[in-house]
Amino acid sequence: MAASITPGSTRTSLNGTTPVTIVAAPAASTYRIVLAIRMTNIDTAAVTVTLKKSIAATSKQVDKVTGAAVNFVWTPVMRDKLMVLAATNELLEMVMSGAATTTNPEVICEWIDKVL
Numbered sequence: 222m223a224a225s226i227t228p229g230s231t232r233t234s235l236n237g238t239t240p241v242t243i244v245a246a247p248a249a250s251t252y253r254i255v256l257a258i259r260m261t262n263i264d265t266a267a268v269t270v271t272l273k274k275s276i277a278a279t280s281k282q283v284d285k286v287t288g289a290a291v292n293f294v295w296t297p298v299m300r301d302k303l304m305v306l307a308a309t310n311e312l313l314e315m316v317m318s319g320a321a322t323t324t325n326p327e328v329i330c331e332w333i334d335k336v337l
Contacts, residue, residue, distance in 0.1 A: 224335050224336055224337060225335075225336045226333050226334065226335050226336075227333065227334045227336075228331070228332070228333050228334075229253075229331070229332050229333070229334060230329065230330060230331045230332070231243060231244065231245075231328075231329070231330045232327065232328070232329050232330075233327070233328050234325040234326065234327050234328070235260075235270065235315055235316070235317050235321075235325045235326045235327075235328060236317075236325055237317050237319065237320040237321065237325070238316060238317060238318070238319060238320070239316070240273065240280070240314040240315070240316040241314055241315055241316065241328075242312050242313070242314050243258065243313050243314060243315050243328050243330050244258075244306065244312060244313040244330050244332060245312050246306060246308070246309050246310060246311050246312045247306050247307075247308075247309065247311075247334055248309065248334070248336075249309055250336060250337045251334050251335065251336050251337065252305055252306070252307050252334070252335045252337070253305070253306040253307075253332050253333075253334050254303055254304075254305055254332055254333050254334075254335060255298050255303060255304040255305070255306065255313065255330065255331075255332045256298070256299075256300055256303060256331045256332055256333065257296065257298055257299055257300060257329075257330065257331045258272070258296065258297055258298040258313070258328065258329075258330050259294060259295070259296050259328070259329045259330075260286075260289075260294070260295045260296075260297075260315065260326050260327070260328045261292070261293070261294050261295075261326060261327050261328075261329075262289045262290065262291060262292060262293045262294075262295075262326045263291075263292070263324050263325075263326060263327055264291065264321045264322050264323055264324050264325065264326060265291060265322050265323045265324070266291065266321075266322040266323075267288045267289055267290050267291070267293075268288075268289050268317055268318070268319075268321065268326055269285070269286065269287045269288060269289070269317065269318040269319075270285070270286050270289060270295065270315055270316070270317055270318075270326065271284075271285045271315065271316050271317075271318070272284045272285070272297045272298075272313065272314075272315055273313070273314050273315070273316065274304070274306075274311065274312075274313055275311065275312050275313070275314055276308070276310060276311050277310045278310075280314065283297070283304075283313075284297040289326075298330075313330075315328055
């Protein structure tokens with residue numbers, strides 16, 4: 222039986238020091254292959270943002286950008302460095318080191334789900 226592949230995406234805003242799930246965990250018997258994550262700082266001040274991978278509610282830092290200037294675009298995951306979520310308890314989240322000055326940064330994620 223051939224595996225099926227389904228594309229997906231999310232667009233969300235960060236909200237300060239509370240972690241935001243930017244890529245949810247895949248369904249059972251599914252690999253979620255994260256193709257791209259793009260964070261744009263649309264605030265009026267520099268921000269520090271951390272990308273974390275959570276496995277069974279334990280988060281580990283994957284990448285971090287410090288002092289991202291206004292209109293800075295951060296791409297911690299791109300097509301040449303993919304991430305894979307392989308279990309129903311794995312997800313990706315982002316968190317800021319503090320509150321935004323006026324506008325929370327936006328995050329766009331793209332992935333494909335491969336059902337085994």
